[in-house]
Amino acid sequence: MLVVRTVRVPVHYGITKRKLSILDSLTARTTYGVWLWSKLFKEHKLKGSYADRRRFYEQVKVDAKLGSLTQCCFDTASWMWRSYREAHKAWRRNVAIARREGRHGWLRKLLRREPQEPFTNGMNGKVPIWFDSRFGAIEQSEHMKLCGYVARVSTLRRGIKLTIPLNPAKYHLDPLEQGTLKSFQLVKRHGKYFVHVKVESAVPDQPVYAVRGIDLGVKRSIASVMLKPNQPLRSNDFSIQTDGLKRDRLNRLEKRVAELRRAKKWAPLKQIRHKRLHVSEYYDRLAAKQVATTSQNCLVAVGYPKGIKYTNPTGNGKPRQRRMLAHWTYGRMIRYIQEECAKVGVPAEAPDERWSSRTCHRCGSRHTERITQSIFHCWNCKLIYNADFNSSINIGSRFLPKATTRQATDDLAYTGDEQAREIVACKPRSPHPLMGG
Numbered sequence: 001m002l003v004v005r006t007v008r009v010p011v012h013y014g015i016t017k018r019k020l021s022i023l024d025s026l027t028a029r030t031t032y033g034v035w036l037w038s039k040l041f042k043e044h045k046l047k048g049s050y051a052d053r054r055r056f057y058e059q060v061k062v063d064a065k066l067g068s069l070t071q072c073c074f075d076t077a078s079w080m081w082r083s084y085r086e087a088h089k090a091w092r093r094n095v096a097i098a099r100r101e102g103r104h105g106w107l108r109k110l111l112r113r114e115p116q117e118p119f120t121n122g123m124n125g126k127v128p129i130w131f132d133s134r135f136g137a138i139e140q141s142e143h144m145k146l147c148g149y150v151a152r153v154s155t156l157r158r159g160i161k162l163t164i165p166l167n168p169a170k171y172h173l174d175p176l177e178q179g180t181l182k183s184f185q186l187v188k189r190h191g192k193y194f195v196h197v198k199v200e201s202a203v204p205d206q207p208v209y210a211v212r213g214i215d216l217g218v219k220r221s222i223a224s225v226m227l228k229p230n231q232p233l234r235s236n237d238f239s240i241q242t243d244g245l246k247r248d249r250l251n252r253l254e255k256r257v258a259e260l261r262r263a264k265k266w267a268p269l270k271q272i273r274h275k276r277l278h279v280s281e282y283y284d285r286l287a288a289k290q291v292a293t294t295s296q297n298c299l300v301a302v303g304y305p306k307g308i309k310y311t312n313p314t315g316n317g318k319p320r321q322r323r324m325l326a327h328w329t330y331g332r333m334i335r336y337i338q339e340e341c342a343k344v345g346v347p348a349e350a351p352d353e354r355w356s357s358r359t360c361h362r363c364g365s366r367h368t369e370r371i372t373q374s375i376f377h378c379w380n381c382k383l384i385y386n387a388d389f390n391s392s393i394n395i396g397s398r399f400l401p402k403a404t405t406r407q408a409t410d411d412l413a414y415t416g417d418e419q420a421r422e423i424v425a426c427k428p429r430s431p432h433p434l435m436g437g
């Protein structure tokens, strides 16, 4: 398996003022180039093809005085428009659904969130472009005492390259040394330059002997079930990773923010503005790493709960559920799990799990209900089961040749899990259920 990673290396603090000013004007000019291309994309409804590029290439090259970097700017503009068009298409589809089904709350929300064309707000900040091997390289330098790595990029003056000293940390070195460098970006964040390097490396594929179905719950972080073809489930095939630590820290942070707000201490408030995000990212990354390292010889299948935030609009009488969803970033979690699994050669899939939480894993019926948030009941075969594990089994089963493990899963979901033990004491809610749960 070929894995592409992006390594974010800071530019060395010892870089000269002169070089910095060259960098500033280079990135300003390429941003202008991207903007120029973007304008052409809008005016002529370009698709990003080779012919499109040829048609306006000379014009942009002369107008923006970009030289050969015109190409990179075209690629970036083309990418921006492609993603915009895709996002807009998905948005239009959702609006149509919301209109047809009369879901006004969702519609109102959607209308506020129409994807914007590139550069709608003018040229706010810089747009980094990708330098590939034709326009730049990351090299190990023997001459420079300052650091081991430099980035060399084409400048606006023909034939002249700029050497930028880098300041890689220890953990940057492995990927830089072992992988093949594909391309890189010059990115300015908070007044400092970084080089984002795309590195491709080969990770040996692990043989797959089992499927690990994972359900990202709202209440408990990660529930997973290991499914092996032609083998009954055992108690240690079930696992729960809770996010108690993360929640603790976030709660404490929130308290602190509230205190500072009451006291109107804006300066310290500003300082911890991004902390919330960083804390969640840190714990999510940690959890994803744990999934990856405990999934040897598995195919990891994480349920992708599409549209779950939208289908729970405000005022649907479930404020508690909404509150929990508000801070629940399954998209990021799935991305992290896929990234971490790729690093160790574990294949990871994210199927659309629309029905996985409603379907009974034993008989396949959707004639089911939730007795509580965490307890699942099937009207068809009378199964009462841990809801998270039920979803996990459904998600994982999709990748098995046949759902052989179904009969054997009874009772096992209770083991090693405090919350699941309560199941035994539960009764179905009503004797006359509605279809679909």
Ligand SMILES: [Zn+2]
Residues within 6 Å of the ligand: 360, 361, 362, 363, 364, 365, 378, 379, 380, 381, 382, 383
């Ligand atoms: Zn059933």
